[in-house]
Amino acid sequence: MALRNSTLSGPAIARTECAGAAGGARRGRRAGSRDRDSGAGPPPKAEPRVRAAAAMAIFSVYVVNKAGGLIYQLDSYAPRAEAEKTFSYPLDLLLKLHDERVLVAFGQRDGIRVGHAVLAINGADVNGKYTADGKEVLEYLGNPANYPVSIRFGRPRLTSNEKLMLASMFHSLFAIGSQLSPEQGSSGIEMLETDTFKLHCFQTLTGIKFVVLADPRQAGIDSLLRKIYEIYSDFALKNPFYSLEMPIRCELFDQNLKLALEVAEKAGTFGPGS
């Protein structure tokens, strides 16, 4: 899985300027036990702040309506593998434009990997293939006058369009899952396991799916899913201005969901070895 790659690349990056990135890398090591074997990583610097980030064990929440449309999505993890470097002209990496993003095509070094995207230039986030002030990234980097320049690279995040697409794809897989079953009356996919995360899915009797991506050792996800269902029925459905089946844009829903995730992360006990 693609996610595994990014986690394995974690130890190679020793960035201290960005607490989020460092925390992410540390969490990556915790999540994938075989990372420890790779041994290349720097000794973990145990700052309290970083520890807090490392305890985050629920990565994402998705809510899919009965037609397979994504109506809510929340990411609650810091980016894992990011690298920032200051370059002088000419750029010694080969960049290419792919899918409205600027990716590294060749020239893997210093934690910058082939496939990583340009995330920020001189500290300002880029917007797809455009810089924060609307210039094309490739053009900007082609101009010697703009150097030295500091570029942050990282694994490209899923765009909201991609999330939408993946959610409806999962919706279909769920249905295929129940059709494949040799037994009568089997449910669809309730859990998917990879070596870095587990996907838990709960479908209500009315056909809404709640999907949680979490650390494989995170416990208590079943009750978290029920809790999210309650939060949905309370703060989305009971809001008279929320229309059914439509994207959830409710402040209270957001707040309560985040609260529930925090509680679940604290309560969910890790297995041995953590």
Added chain:
Amino acid sequence: MSRQANRGTESKKMSSELFTLTYGALVTQLCKDYENDEDVNKQLDKMGYNIGVRLIEDFLARSNVGRCHDFRETADVIAKVAFKMYLGITPSITNWSPAGDEFSLILENNPLVDFVELPDNHSSLIYSNLLCGVLRGALEMVQMAVEAKFVQDTLKGDSVTEIRMRFIRRIEDNLPAGEE
């Protein structure tokens, strides 16, 4: 599956009188807005339906009941769990049709009509018609098309209030995957 017992919204108690009065104000306003009682009944049913399609999620999230595979099971859940949860009453289930697709809910005391006297010029108003809409909307979301209507009403001089429920069909086309 453990459920948290104390929830913010559940612990809040509210006066049932305020609820009854609010419903009364709603119905009288509808009576002013619409010329005839038929239209008011229709509006109440529509509002109830919109409540029902949302309320069902709350009900399922909170009650932990599974899917019903029989209309008798459904009747039991409606009377003993749903009515209890939302109105604090437990209607009795009677008058099953021989085919098992129709039954009556007998409400001995309907909290919506605590202070209500129906005036003569509103003889065809079905005051509590909202409830029928709620039942219809909620059951539709769990793939059951039903018809619900009042056949007796204490407001009209009957001794009890009776809601007649009729099962029409299972809505197969939007059955979620994995539910046979």
